[in-house]
Amino acid sequence: MTLIESMPFIMLAPLIGSGFVALLPGRSWPWAISTLACLFSAIIAGAVLAETMGGTTMSYPFGDWPPPIGIEYRVDAANAFVAFLVAAMAAVTLLWAPKSVALEVQGRHGTFYALFLLVVAGLLGITLTGDAFNVFVFLEISSLASYALIAYGRDRRALLAAFRYLIMGTVGATFFLIGIAFLYMVTGTLNMADLAERLPALSDNNAVRAALAFIVVGMGLKLALLPLHLWLPNAYAYAPNFVTIFLAGTATKVALYVMVRFAFTVFGPDYSFVVLPLSTVLMVLALAGMFAGSWVAMFQIHLKRMLAYSSVAQVGYMVLGVSLATVTGLTAAFLHLFNHALIKTALFMAVGCVMYRTGSAKLDDLRGLGRQMPWTLTAFALAGLSIIGVPTTVGFISKWYLVLASIEAGAWWLVVFLLITSLMALYYIWRVIETAWFSPRPDGAAEVREAPLALLVPTWFVVALNFYFGLDTRLTVGAASAAAEALLGGGGSLP
Amino acid sequence: MSWLPQFSPLTVVLIPFAGAVAIAFAAGSTPWIQRLSWLTSGLFLFAVWGLAGPALSGEAIEQSVWEILPGMTIGFAIEPLGLLFALLASTLWILATPYAIGYMTHGGYANLGRFFACYAIALGAAAGIAFADNLLTMFIFYEILSVSTYPLVAHDGSEKSKRGARTYLVLLLLTSICFWLPAMIWTWAAAGTVTFTPGGILADQVSPATGAALLVLFMFGTGKAALMPFHRWLPAAMVAPTPVSALLHAVAVVKAGVFVTLKLAIYIFGLDYLKTLATTDFMLYVATFTMLVASLVAMHQDNLKARLAYSTVSQLSYIVVGALLASPLAAIGGGMHMLMHGFGKITLFFCAGAIYLASKKTKISEMNGLGRKMPVTMTAFFVGALCVIGLPPTGGLWSKWHLVSGAYDSGHAIVLTAFLISTILNIAYLLPPVLRAFLKPLPAGQQPGIKEAPWLCVVPLSLTALGTLVLFFLAQSAFEVMASIFSGGLS
Numbered sequence: 001m002t003l004i005e006s007m008p009f010i011m012l013a014p015l016i017g018s019g020f021v022a023l024l025p026g027r028s029w030p031w032a033i034s035t036l037a038c039l040f041s042a043i044i045a046g047a048v049l050a051e052t053m054g055g056t057t058m059s060y061p062f063g064d065w066p067p068p069i070g071i072e073y074r075v076d077a078a079n080a081f082v083a084f085l086v087a088a089m090a091a092v093t094l095l096w097a098p099k100s101v102a103l104e105v106q107g108r109h110g111t112f113y114a115l116f117l118l119v120v121a122g123l124l125g126i127t128l129t130g131d132a133f134n135v136f137v138f139l140e141i142s143s144l145a146s147y148a149l150i151a152y153g154r155d156r157r158a159l160l161a162a163f164r165y166l167i168m169g170t171v172g173a174t175f176f177l178i179g180i181a182f183l184y185m186v187t188g189t190l191n192m193a194d195l196a197e198r199l200p201a202l203s204d205n206n207a208v209r210a211a212l213a214f215i216v217v218g219m220g221l222k223l224a225l226l227p228l229h230l231w232l233p234n235a236y237a238y239a240p241n242f243v244t245i246f247l248a249g250t251a252t253k254v255a256l257y258v259m260v261r262f263a264f265t266v267f268g269p270d271y272s273f274v275v276l277p278l279s280t281v282l283m284v285l286a287l288a289g290m291f292a293g294s295w296v297a298m299f300q301i302h303l304k305r306m307l308a309y310s311s312v313a314q315v316g317y318m319v320l321g322v323s324l325a326t327v328t329g330l331t332a333a334f335l336h337l338f339n340h341a342l343i344k345t346a347l348f349m350a351v352g353c354v355m356y357r358t359g360s361a362k363l364d365d366l367r368g369l370g371r372q373m374p375w376t377l378t379a380f381a382l383a384g385l386s387i388i389g390v391p392t393t394v395g396f397i398s399k400w401y402l403v404l405a406s407i408e409a410g411a412w413w414l415v416v417f418l419l420i421t422s423l424m425a426l427y428y429i430w431r432v433i434e435t436a437w438f439s440p441r442p443d444g445a446a447e448v449r450e451a452p453l454a455l456l457v458p459t460w461f462v463v464a465l466n467f468y469f470g471l472d473t474r475l476t477v478g479a480a481s482a483a484a485e486a487l488l489g490g491g492g493s494l495p
Numbered sequence: 496m497s498w499l500p501q502f503s504p505l506t507v508v509l510i511p512f513a514g515a516v517a518i519a520f521a522a523g524s525t526p527w528i529q530r531l532s533w534l535t536s537g538l539f540l541f542a543v544w545g546l547a548g549p550a551l552s553g554e555a556i557e558q559s560v561w562e563i564l565p566g567m568t569i570g571f572a573i574e575p576l577g578l579l580f581a582l583l584a585s586t587l588w589i590l591a592t593p594y595a596i597g598y599m600t601h602g603g604y605a606n607l608g609r610f611f612a613c614y615a616i617a618l619g620a621a622a623g624i625a626f627a628d629n630l631l632t633m634f635i636f637y638e639i640l641s642v643s644t645y646p647l648v649a650h651d652g653s654e655k656s657k658r659g660a661r662t663y664l665v666l667l668l669l670t671s672i673c674f675w676l677p678a679m680i681w682t683w684a685a686a687g688t689v690t691f692t693p694g695g696i697l698a699d700q701v702s703p704a705t706g707a708a709l710l711v712l713f714m715f716g717t718g719k720a721a722l723m724p725f726h727r728w729l730p731a732a733m734v735a736p737t738p739v740s741a742l743l744h745a746v747a748v749v750k751a752g753v754f755v756t757l758k759l760a761i762y763i764f765g766l767d768y769l770k771t772l773a774t775t776d777f778m779l780y781v782a783t784f785t786m787l788v789a790s791l792v793a794m795h796q797d798n799l800k801a802r803l804a805y806s807t808v809s810q811l812s813y814i815v816v817g818a819l820l821a822s823p824l825a826a827i828g829g830g831m832h833m834l835m836h837g838f839g840k841i842t843l844f845f846c847a848g849a850i851y852l853a854s855k856k857t858k859i860s861e862m863n864g865l866g867r868k869m870p871v872t873m874t875a876f877f878v879g880a881l882c883v884i885g886l887p888p889t890g891g892l893w894s895k896w897h898l899v900s901g902a903y904d905s906g907h908a909i910v911l912t913a914f915l916i917s918t919i920l921n922i923a924y925l926l927p928p929v930l931r932a933f934l935k936p937l938p939a940g941q942q943p944g945i946k947e948a949p950w951l952c953v954v955p956l957s958l959t960a961l962g963t964l965v966l967f968f969l970a971q972s973a974f975e976v977m978a979s980i981f982s983g984g985l986s
Contacts, residue, residue, distance in 0.1 A: 390638070391634060392635060400564070403677065404683065404684050407680065407681055407684040408684060412681070415677045419672065419673055419676075422672065423672070477564060
């Protein structure tokens with residue numbers, strides 16, 4: 001079986017696995033099979049990424065129906081990078097899962113992990129496919145499964161959060177569908193590469209303009225770009241920790257990928273950024289998101305909500321890179337997409353460890369916890385350095401490229417904004433560290449033990465990755481710039 | 496020094512870090528902390544001097560440790576200025592070790608393990624700054640230095656020292672992140688490199704306006720050089736125990752600041768390019784202003800350590816002025832002043848600490864007649880003061896000599912005048928404590944028990960005072976080492 005033939009199994013492994021896992025009894029088997037499925041797809045995704053980083057585009061026609069008639073999996077460095085991120089993060093977060101899920105989810109775990117694998121399969125399907133309608137199908141698969149997963153949260157507010165996300169997510173998906181329908185109406189095709197060929201002739205068409213607007217807004221919702229972010233904080237805050245960790249690391253990233261794919265490959269940068277003022281719109285929203293997200297995060301008393309708002313800000317960083325519409329800008333966006341997944345996963349894992357022991361993620365309940373859970377809170381502090389952007393962490397590499405892209409684009413004033421929001425990150429991370437290490441434990445507070453190794457080891461593994469990829473950037477920068485080249489360098493056109 | 500073993504620069508930098516880890520593990524046992532401190536500082540001294548021999552004989556010592564981004568490495572390279580800084584820091588560390596041990600144990604301080612571990616980390620970071628081959632490496636160690644000294648400043652844990660330490664950390668971090676970091680990335684974007692190169696890397700790479708802006712960003716970004724208005728952290732840091740003020744806030748930290756400005760002037764901008772920039776004069780006048788105003792403020796401080804702190808702010812600006820005059824002679828004078836002021840100021844701080852330890856006195860107005868009780872300490876204070884003022888027979892004479900000549904050469908009459916006024920001010924604030932101590936009688940009704948501080952404190956301060964006298968005769972070799980920067984490599 002060649003690599004191209006095994007490529008669909010990146011998505012199929014979790015999809016098939018989920019049907020199988022749903023039937024399994026007990027708790028450990030579902031987990032083990034899920035982990036195997038995700039590892040399997042991560043390995044293939046890694047191989048595909050290695051292949052596409054050289055600039056090749058891989059295409060697999062489903063059922064041997066040649067595109068543009070049949071559905072095609074079309075993978076270049078951009079989606080291989082995202083697919084690898086999703087599959088690998090799924091595998092890594094699963095390592096963290098069993099203890100925490102055992103505490104938060106009652107009864108057998110087959111259904112829970114089956115839903116999780118559905119989300120993974122959906123996200124992977126979105127990234128790999130070269131068919132616009134297929135994107136919508138997988139979007140719905142992953143979204144519906146993630147609403148259910150969020151509703152698993154022990155807090156009753158999780159139900160409301162899931163319902164809110166359902167409404168907003170459905171609006172987003174519908175907008176996306178309307179956008180695709182417009183495109184289909186004027187071009188008669190759904191294959192992205194084919195669309196890219198036909199659209200330039202239709203640049204005066206109002207339906208095409210509307211299509212771009214609908215798609216960008218629809219994906220903006222899934223991406224939690226300010227002001228469409230309202231579903232995110234509660235969904236992240238009340239979902240089971242394991243779900244939060246995975247969604248925070250991957251779900252919004254995939255939405256960003258779709259937005260970028262449509263803006264750059266399908267519509268083409270000349271249309272999206274020159275004919276239409278997408279650049280300005282995205283830049284304004286990105287800056288607003290960076291500011292508002294960081295600002296609100298500074299005053300949250302619930303750690304998971306704080307990190308959720310910080311995610312809104314970080315999404316702003318990525319969109320800022322996209323809005324510059326240069327190779328460096330896109331590289332920065334893809335870099336941060338990967339790096340932020342590592343940072344947020346590590347942070348949420350550390351908070352998850354705290355919640356596992358104390359059952360609370362309120363800032364006040366963290367007082368003096370530093371001495372009782374030193375490993376957990378050191379992990380949090382180190383991951384915090386990464387989100388601030390201290391040298392030798394991945395956060396620094398992201399910001400370095402963002403600043404570089406801003407200066408190259410002549411927009412040096414963006415640097416000021418980047419600095420201010422970094423300082424705001426410094427503040428909200430420092431607040432936690434100060435509370436945990438420099439405040440006394442309140443009288444009468446229960447003695448808390450360090451988190452179990454089953455949680456600590458994966459947490460520290462991700463923290464170590466934060467530093468490893470902060471020093472060895474060959475993979476990340478190489479893949480991110482290959483992705484940017486693929487999107488801007490005409491890598492999306494038919495071979 | 497060629498008989499000493501030669502290590503790679505990375506190893507030299509890592510010695511104090513390894514020592515810090517060992518000290519942290521031995522934190523329970525005071526004797527072991529002391530032994531390990533001796534061992535680390537001794538090894539470090541040998542390692543740095545071991546590098547000096549080959550480097551001075553013209554061998555190029557470079558080491559690329561790791562490539563972070565394409566073309567951007569963590570790397571080290573030994574050049575004359577950095578070597579001088581490392582020699583200064585390592586030599587004074589071994590002298591400060593007995594002093595710190597004596598001061599901290601006799602002063603009844605707790606948490607000695609944390610103290611000596613952070614002390615060692617700070618010295619390792621200083622070595623990293625000294626040997627850094629490019630701006631990024633330097634930036635990383637610069638930040639390590641800021642953060643590792645925070646627990647030292649806040650050491651006694653009181654509300655006052657926590658507040659001082661917060662001012663300290665926030666100012667240093669803010670300036671470096673808000674000014675230096677963007678300037679560095681801007682340089683990278685424009686010149687494609689941030690490696691220190693003789694003659695500079697910015698000439699012809701950026702527009703005049705950009706170059707001018709970069710200079711301002713870099714100079715204010717180097718908060719450790721304490722240019723006004725970002726100097727407040729230094730007086731705030733004086734809440735620290737005196738060994739910290741002495742070695743770190745008279746030598747390692749502040750000298751790291753001025754060392755960075757000298758490196759920037761010589762290796763990033765290049766002196767010839769510096770001359771053409773629109774903001775050079777502006778920054779020069781900021782430094783001159785700092786020099787004079789800090790001296791005036793120092794005159795009004797009754798607290799001895801506060802007076803010394805403002806004196807440091809003023810003296811640091813001498814070196815910044817030396818860098819910005821854009822004349823090789825002034826830059827050499829600046830480099831030499833780094834050395835001379837290091838020895839002189841550490842002596843003064845050692846004395847201030849010894850006085851506090853022996854008599855619990857912190858104010859100058861209480862020092863009447865102290866010279867009779869503590870003759871060694873006050874004599875050392877006098878010698879240290881002479882060195883900071885720049886009078887013979889101390890090394891301070893030569894550094895100021897070259898600074899003044901450099902100012903004359905480049906025709907900056909204002910700076911020349913400022914140097915002269917400042918010297919008078921130096922005399923006016925540094926000699927009164929000595930005069931009080933020796934010439935005024937002891938006030939009646941004093942506790943009679945005041946005598947010299949423990950020998951662990953007195954011996955180091957005598958040695959550093961002696962050092963300033965020795966430097967008077969050795970100044971020429973320091974000059975030649977520095978001069979080799981401008982004559983193409985070490986001869």
